[in-house]
Structure formats: C-alpha cells, structure tokens
Amino acid sequence: EYIFGGSGTASATWSGLSNDTVYSWYAKSDDGLSIVQSATWSFTTNYAPDVPINPTPSDGAIDINYSPTLSVDVFDNDGDDLTVSFYNASDDSLIDSELVIGGNGTAYVLWSGLLPGNIHSWYTIAYDGLNIGQSATWSFTTNYAPDAPTNPTPNDGATDISDDPTLSVDVFDFDVDIMNVSFYDASDDSLIDSELVLGGSGTASIIWTGLLSDTPYSWYAISDDGLSAIQSATWSFTTAIWIANHLPEVTNPIPSNGATDIGDD
Template sequence: MTYDIYFGRSPYNLKKRASQRTNRYDPGELEYDTTYYWKVVARDGKGGETEGPIWSFRTERKPNRAPNKPKSPDPYDGKTNVSIYTTLEWECEDPDGDELEYDIYIGKSVWDMKLVKRGHTTTRYDPGVLEYDTTYYWKIVAKDGRGGKTEGPIWSFRTEKKSNRAPEEPKALNPYDGAKDVSVYTVLSWICDDPDGDELEYDIYIGKSRWDMKLVKRGRTTTTYDPGELEYDTTYYWKVVAKDGRGGKTEGPVWRFTTEKKPNRAPNEPWAPNPYDGAKDVSIYPTLNWKCEDPDGDELEYDIYMGKSKWSMKLVESGVKSSIFFGNVYFLPEKLEYDTTYYWKVVARDGRGGETEGPIWSFKTEEMKKIKRSKLVILVDTSHGNAKFAGGTLLKSYKGYKKTFDWMEKELNCEVIYGSIKNLNSSKYDLLLIADPQSGYITSERNKIREFVKSGGNLMLIAKFRSYLKINQILYSLVKYDIFLGLDRNVVRIIVPKNNAHNFSSKVIGYQVGKGKLVVVSDFDIFSNLRNTELLGKIISWLRE
C-alpha cells in the first residue's frame, strides 16, 4: 500500500505533503494555537485508490517565557558627571516576541528606590531635573503581559557638580538713576537675583565722581545700605558688586543722584546789645554792638532801626555787614541828643530769604557836661614823618594844614605849637598831633608817646590812608610799639570821610583798649576840608569833655 498525505490550515486548500508506504507522518514543528486539516489517499499499486475523510486538530497554546533581563543601561552603571537633565535608556527583549512593558524604580539609596513609572511602553524614560552632585540608583522590571516578569539589576550613576552662574546685574531701586532733590538722609536700595538661588553678598561703592568711587561696605548681606548724612546739593555716584560666594561676581552699572539743596534756616535772634538794654549815661557818640549767629553759617547783613519811641523807630542803615576787625558794629554818623532815651533793634538777614527781627532795646544818653577847660594846648609834631616837614618848614607854609590849625586856634580856642616830640612835656600839652606818618610808621620817640598817653594826654594822627590796609598798618604799629596796649581804659576812634574809597561813610569806630585816647583822621584829599565837615570840631569837643 502507498499513502498520499494532504495537509493544510484550510479544508479547501489541502496540499500533498508526502507519499509513503508507512502509516505514520511527521509534519514538523507546527505553530502554536492553530487548527490544521489533513487527509490520506490509499493506493494499492494495482489501480485501486481510496480517499479518506478530512480530519482536523488544533495545536496547543504556546508556553510563555519570561522577558530577558534588561541590559545596556544609559547612563552606564557607575557613570559620573551625568547631566541633571539626563534621560534613562536600556535594552530588553522577549524570547516569545511579546510586547513588553516596564516598571521603573529610582532612588538615592539601593534600599529606598521608589516606583516612579508603571507600565512604561518604551525603553527610554525622562526622570525630570535631578539634583546636582548626587548618586542615583535605578532598576527596570520588564513584563510581557502574560505573567512573565524579569527584574533587572540595580544600576547607579552620579550627577554633575553644580556649574555656577554669576548673579544677575543689580538694579537700583532708591534713589533711581539720575534722581534729583534726594534727601541727605536717604537709604540706598537695589534688587538682585541669582540664577542658581545662591545667597548673595554685596560690595557698595560711593563717590562724588564716577572715577573716584570708594568701597564703603564689603560683604553686605541685605539689599539696602545707609551711607549716613550726605552733603547738600551734591551729585553722588554709586554702584553695587554682587557676589555669590562661589566665584560668581557681577558688577552693576554706575548710578547717580543729586541731593536736595540745603534748606535755609533763618538767623538766630540778635542778642548781647551794647549799650545793654536799659543802659544809662551812654555817650552821645555811642557805638552799637550786638551778637548774632546763623545756624547755617551764612554771612549776615543787618538793618538798623532807631528812634525816640519804640513805635516810631525808623530804618537808619541797611545792609550793615560784620567786620573782621570790629565784629557786628554800627557807628552812628551824627551825635545823639543829651539826656534822651533811644530805642533800637536789629533785623538780621542771611541773603537767602532768612530774616530774624531782634528784640527792641533801649538806652539813655548822658547829661550834658560842662567844659572844664577853656583852652586846649596842641603840639604838632615836626620831628618825624615826611622829610619835607623837617623843622616844620613846609608844614607851616602848606596852606591846607595852616588854614586848619589857624581855624582851630580861632574857633576852638586852641593853642597850636609846632615842635619836636623829643622835648615833649606830658603836663604842658593836652593833645599831641602827629601829621602824615609814613605808612603807619610811628616815630622812634615812642617812649615819649607812651608816657604822654599814660599820663592822660590825648594822641591824634592825621594821615592820608588810601586803603583799609593802611589803617590796619597804623593800628598794628601802635599795638606793636605798646603805645596804648595793655593800659586800662583807652578809647580808640577812627574817623573817615564820606568820599573814602572803602565806604566808611564818616562813621566813628570805637572800642575799649586802654587808658588814653587815640584818634586817627584818615584819607582827606585836602586837610582843610576837616573844618567843613566839622569832624575835627567833634573830635576836639569830645576830647575836652
């Protein structure tokens, strides 16, 4: 017998697979879980043939095999300096060709790995931003969906050290760049961030020039700084250098601001009047003195009001300035009336709108005194001074001087004697007149002058001083040669005319320095003009009183 075997997956498409004499056939390895159809045709070799029925059978289900172990990790096991933005990758296969899913575990310890993703379908996973300079452990569990599961080994890697980024550029908050009228007590402030979140420190530089800023504070940990009291009306430049403590440093731009103008404060109230308030028996040639200060140090000017009633005071002088030599002083141009009460006040002005009115003071002048002598004996020194006056020759012949002295003898009942100080008799003369001293030079016979003044005699100098400096030279000479310095009650008066180049305005300047009396008559173009102004008459009257 011979058998033809037909085999296939469809009863309608059976194919002859073999022709054999045995009744046993091996179709080879079949596919799992598949239905097969087959039949046998028997032939006897003599033409006899019989076809059997079509049979079928279904193969067994395929037995599942677990996935292979995950391998080829990226980052590789033990890798260092891994980016904090890394992606985890691996390889894994299933021996049955099943599609796989993965459970992913990550942690900072092999004993504390946590499931971060279940049922992941690819071999690539993004864990997000990791921490710098940290060791991570991870593993993959592969599953084939048919109960097959394989846990991979534990791998590790270490992330990169944090790469430092410099702080951002500081930005000024207060004062803003270019600000004006800023308080002198302002506090500087700014903002600054660090991209890595580092704590920042700041170096602060300040100066009055962008090229001369000085470090005023190092390592400031806050974003404010108090520079203390600044100067008024001044432009300041400043900058901030931010440091993150890990080598990162950013220098901010140079900012500037201008402080407010100094607010003006009015002068203090005038005080310490002389004559003192309520004074009596005051000379009819008084010199008014007072004290006054300005809290801002401004130079002051004064308006002087005076009258016989506190309700009828009038402005007698405006813009009076303090003198370096004499201080705050006002010299009355005319004598006052005897036995009269006067009221006066001072208004101080600082030239910047500040004004302070002082209190009203008063004083009462002396009663009129009788002239004790009817005649003055005046010695005109001819022993020194300009050489042309030697011996008094030119002095006598000079019309201007001669007319004056003649007038003095006639109108003032004086006796004028021309002679030398060398023969000075202290008791004989009432007034010693030195004419035309040279630039403040005092005669070498100053001991004679000193004795004359000490004994109560009066000294008068007549000079053409063309500047205030010359007057100072004269006074300096007198002090230098001790003619009156250190004595008990000197009254020094300097008389100047209205046409003086330095605007002394015929004021009498007086102060106490010793016992005798000194008079300086200055800067007359023609000496004979003295009698026209009556100044000399006032001087002589004063001396006689």
C-alpha cells in the first residue's frame, strides 16, 4: 500500500488463514532509495468452538415427555462466550438459543408441544462470534399414550347386576409404562377407586359398593401412564331387583298340633 506525505498507516487483508494457527509476519517500508524491514510479529487465529457433546435426552432415548429440556456440553479453547443454538433437524428451524459465558459449560433449552409417540431429531451449533461448531444429529421418541381402556365388566347395558359389582377393564401401553387405572361414576365424575397395572398390559378391577337395587348406573375408566391420561367410553348397567330373604315358613301341619287318637300308620 502507498502512503503519501511520509506518514500514515498502511493496512492489508491476509485471507484464507486456518483456525487455531500461529502466523508470523513483517513489513517493509520503501521510499524508492532505501528499504527498511520491521521486526517480525506473530498472532494466533481464533480457536473454533468444539462441537457440542453429551446430549440430553441421549441419542435414541424413548418414553420422553412432551416438553423435554434439551442440553449439550460446549467448550471453546480461547474462552470466548458461546451462543448455543438448538435446531429441529426435520426442517432446520430454530428451537431456542442460550449464551454460555466463558466458553465452557452446559446449554439448556425447552422444546415444548411435542406429539406423543413421535421420533424427534435435533442438533446444536456453538458460535463464538467468528466460527461455529455443529454437533451430530440426535433423536428421541416421545412417550406413547396408553390405549383407551376396553372390555368392560359388567358389559355395557347389562342388567340384573349385584349391588356390589366388580368393575374391570383391559388396558395397554405401547412403551410398557406402569398405568394407574381410575374408575369413575359418570353421574358426577366422582372417583370410585383406582388400581395399578404393571408392565403396560393387563386388567384393572375394583369393587363398587353400596349401590341401590333396580337402579341404572354409568361409569368410565381413565388409564394414566404418568404423562398421558386416556379416558374410555362411558358404559352403564342396571342393578338387580332386591327381594328380602325370609326364612321359609311351615304351616298347616298334619296331624294338627295336639291331635290325639292318631293311627300308627
């Protein structure tokens, strides 16, 4: 670069350098008669951030809730503050970002509103203002909601049912969660009783006591795996007509009471 008037600042752009590299340089000043060389100076180009690691949820995780916290560990060798951005890998849309001060730590964001039983993929980018480090792409599967309870006992519309009936339903959960199965009186949505079903599949049963005779009752069940609660259809039955249980009565004895002169045959 030319400097006019014998005084000023000369500048040049040195392009195409590599990250994390030491470079040395010097300058020469030439007035047409003499050439004078400067000292030799050096500088180190920016260290790019490490790629984010240690994802939460872990890659391939299952049974994840519908608003999970995503997190990664990040590191920058020269201590730059890092903007860590989390992306939905299905469409590269930004989920959210967090700043990690000092270039070393864990970044967290919340990914809300996910659907049950779906595979979700994501990745992160750490940016120090000059360079980026992009993570691998990871995935997880959200919790599968339980199936609605089925196969009611008593059958829907059943009659002549006892006034202390056993209610039961079959339940199923695809990802084998423990289910709390609650039975409700449909007339006022009051809880009758609950039972746990382990292993994601089975029959839940409870006893509904104190019912009146010759009376219709409606009920339903809800299966809850801790993340999703699924309600059954509403079923009904009618209790039996109650008849008082009297001891048998014996009357009109023959021979009559106190009779005399009775034959021996």
